[in-house]
Amino acid sequence: MEADRWIERVGSQRSHLPEMAELAALEEELRELIKALREAQAAQNPVRTAYEDAKSQAERLGRRASDLEKTLSASTANARELTAIQNELEHLRELLGRCEDRELELLLELEPLDEVVNAVKERAQPAVARRTELQGVILQLQATLDEELASLREARHERAAALSPELLARYDAAFARVGTSGAAQVDAGRCDGCRIALSPLDHDRWKGQAAGTFMTCPECGRLLLP
Numbered sequence: 001m002e003a004d005r006w007i008e009r010v011g012s013q014r015s016h017l018p019e020m021a022e023l024a025a026l027e028e029e030l031r032e033l034i035k036a037l038r039e040a041q042a043a044q045n046p047v048r049t050a051y052e053d054a055k056s057q058a059e060r061l062g063r064r065a066s067d068l069e070k071t072l073s074a075s076t077a078n079a080r081e082l083t084a085i086q087n088e089l090e091h092l093r094e095l096l097g098r099c100e101d102r103e104l105e106l107l108l109e110l111e112p113l114d115e116v117v118n119a120v121k122e123r124a125q126p127a128v129a130r131r132t133e134l135q136g137v138i139l140q141l142q143a144t145l146d147e148e149l150a151s152l153r154e155a156r157h158e159r160a161a162a163l164s165p166e167l168l169a170r171y172d173a174a175f176a177r178v179g180t181s182g183a184a185q186v187d188a189g190r191c192d193g194c195r196i197a198l199s200p201l202d203h204d205r206w207k208g209q210a211a212g213t214f215m216t217c218p219e220c221g222r223l224l225l226p
Contacts, residue, residue: 001183001225003156007149008180014145023134030127037120044113051106058103061096065089167214174221183214183223194220 068089072082160168175182184193189203196219198206206224209215214223 001181001185003152003159004175004181007152007156010145010149010152014142014149017138017141019134019138019141023131023138026127026131026134030124030131033120033124033127037117037124040113040116040120044110044117047106047110047113051103051110054099054103054106058096058099061092061099065092065096068092170214170216171223174216174223178220178222181222183225184217184220185225191217191220191222191224193217193222196220 068085072085072089160171163171171182173182178193181193184191186192186198186203186206190197194217196217198218202215202218206215206226209226211226214225216222217224
């Protein structure tokens with residue numbers, strides 16, 4: 001009985017470590033942060049794409065304008081060709097100015113969105129580190145408790161081997177039915193397994209049971225120890 005109760009206690013402890021509760025809360029927090037990050041990135045991505053496109057276009061226009069300026073400064077072409085180059089250059093400069101204005105506008109729009117994304121990531125970093133730490137601690141604690149459970153089960157096996165086959169069969173049947181243990185003590189007239197009080201008649205029967213015999217609890221079926 002005591003061996004089974006200890007096994008149940010240690011097994012319950014293994015499944016309900018305080019670190020596991022902290023880890024579950026932390027993972028819930030991380031799920032919320034991931035959701036916030038995705039929402040922030042969903043707002044950020046189209047603006048960043050538009051900014052990169054405007055920047056790329058401005059760079060292309062700038063290179064073309066630079067090439068035309070070099071052509072003009074070194075050109076020996078006739079007046080008509082020079083005029084055409086000059087007109088194209090002025091048009092490019094106009095386009096480049098509008099493109100640079102758009103690039104700056106998008107950059108100003110992008111900066112606060114970047115700040116939101118970075119803020120979410122900064123909040124998540126310590127939580128991710130703590131999660132990794134907790135996972136390691138839990139594995140270590142569970143390994144220690146597994147060793148304790150193995151030792152308790154071995155001790156339980158040795159104690160069970162000392163019982164008569166008939167008594168062991170009765171105990172195991174009760175254990176399979178109610179769990180925790182197949183026997184109980186009577187405490188202040190109550191079965192300490194199910195915590196239900198024995199009737200006066202059952203209590204008298206329990207007190208009067210012969211040595212080496214075990215009455216079963218009328219409620220839970222555990223063997224009542226003398």
